[in-house]
Amino acid sequence: xxxxxxxxxxxxxxxxxxxxxxxxxxxxxxxxxxxxxxxxxxxxxxxxxxxxxxxxxxxxxxxxxxxxxxxxxxxxxxxxxxxxxxxxxxxxxxxxxxxxxxxxxxxxxxxxxxxxxxxxxxxxxxxxxxxxxxxxxxxxxxxxxxxxxxxxxxxxxxxxxxxxxxxxxxxxxx
Numbered sequence: 001x002x003x004x005x006x007x008x009x010x011x012x013x014x015x016x017x018x019x020x021x022x023x024x025x026x027x028x029x030x031x032x033x034x035x036x037x038x039x040x041x042x043x044x045x046x047x048x049x050x051x052x053x054x055x056x057x058x059x060x061x062x063x064x065x066x067x068x069x070x071x072x073x074x075x076x077x078x079x080x081x082x083x084x085x086x087x088x089x090x091x092x093x094x095x096x097x098x099x100x101x102x103x104x105x106x107x108x109x110x111x112x113x114x115x116x117x118x119x120x121x122x123x124x125x126x127x128x129x130x131x132x133x134x135x136x137x138x139x140x141x142x143x144x145x146x147x148x149x150x151x152x153x154x155x156x157x158x159x160x161x162x163x164x165x166x167x168x169x170x171x172x173x174x
Contacts, residue, residue, distance in 0.1 A: 001143045003047045005035035008146045008156045013138040018059075023129070029141040036146075036154040040065060043136070052142050060134040069131030073109070075102045075123045082121055088113050092123070 003009055010029035016022050032038035034047065042064040046056055062068050081098040094107035105111070105125065115122040150156050 001145075002049055002051050003034055003140070003143055004049075006146045006151050007034050008032065008144050008150060009034060009047060010141040010143075011138050012141055013136055016135045016137075018133045018135060020135075023134070031156040033146055033150050033154065033156040036150070036156070038155050043138075047140070050140055052140055054140045056136075056138050056140075058134075058136045058138070060136060062131050062133060065132070065134050066127040066130045069126055073106075073125035074114075075105050075111070075125070077101050077121050077123055079117065079119050079121050082113075086113060086116060086121065088116055094125070097123075 001007065008031050010031045011026070012029050013024070013026050014022065015024040034044055039047075040060070042060055043058065046058055047054075050056065077098075078100070081100055090113045092111045092113075094105060094109045094111065097105060097107065097111065101123075105123065109125040111123040111125050112128065113121055114124045146156070
């Protein structure tokens with residue numbers, strides 16, 4: 001079966017930056033809905049017409065991936081607003097930010113603690129891969145028709161680069 005809109009593909013991949021540093025490896029296939037919200041548009045476009053076993057090498061500029069780094073999404077917040085056990089790398093959903101945080105910080109975002117000072121905490125609302133050109137080597141493991149439920153939800157259950165709070169060893173990308 002060829003990849004078309006509203007089918008489900010199972011992919012494996014290796015994601016690197018342009019210097020060759022590995023950012024993510026997915027060894028076990030994960031399913032994504034083509035024509036939904038699971039994949040970046042540039043990746044969906046490249047997959048069209050391919051079938052099971054296809055291997056693609058993509059170069060994604062920031063505008064095709066996670067956009068440019070936006071310094072307007074950096075916020076310096078009082079250290080006293082956060083728990084004593086806060087650590088760099090922790091993430092907070094915008095809706096869970098302390099009430100006294102900057103009202104300009106979009107509550108729909110996800111924020112990473114990037115620096116901790118005695119009096120302040122730096123929160124970064126950019127995607128961790130914002131501003132980075134990416135190289136993606138992906139393999140189509142299988143292709144199947146999407147179910148009505150998947151089409152209705154707009155997802156096979158996994159967003160390609162949806163950011164979720166991280167447990168050690170979990171990928172940034174799914």
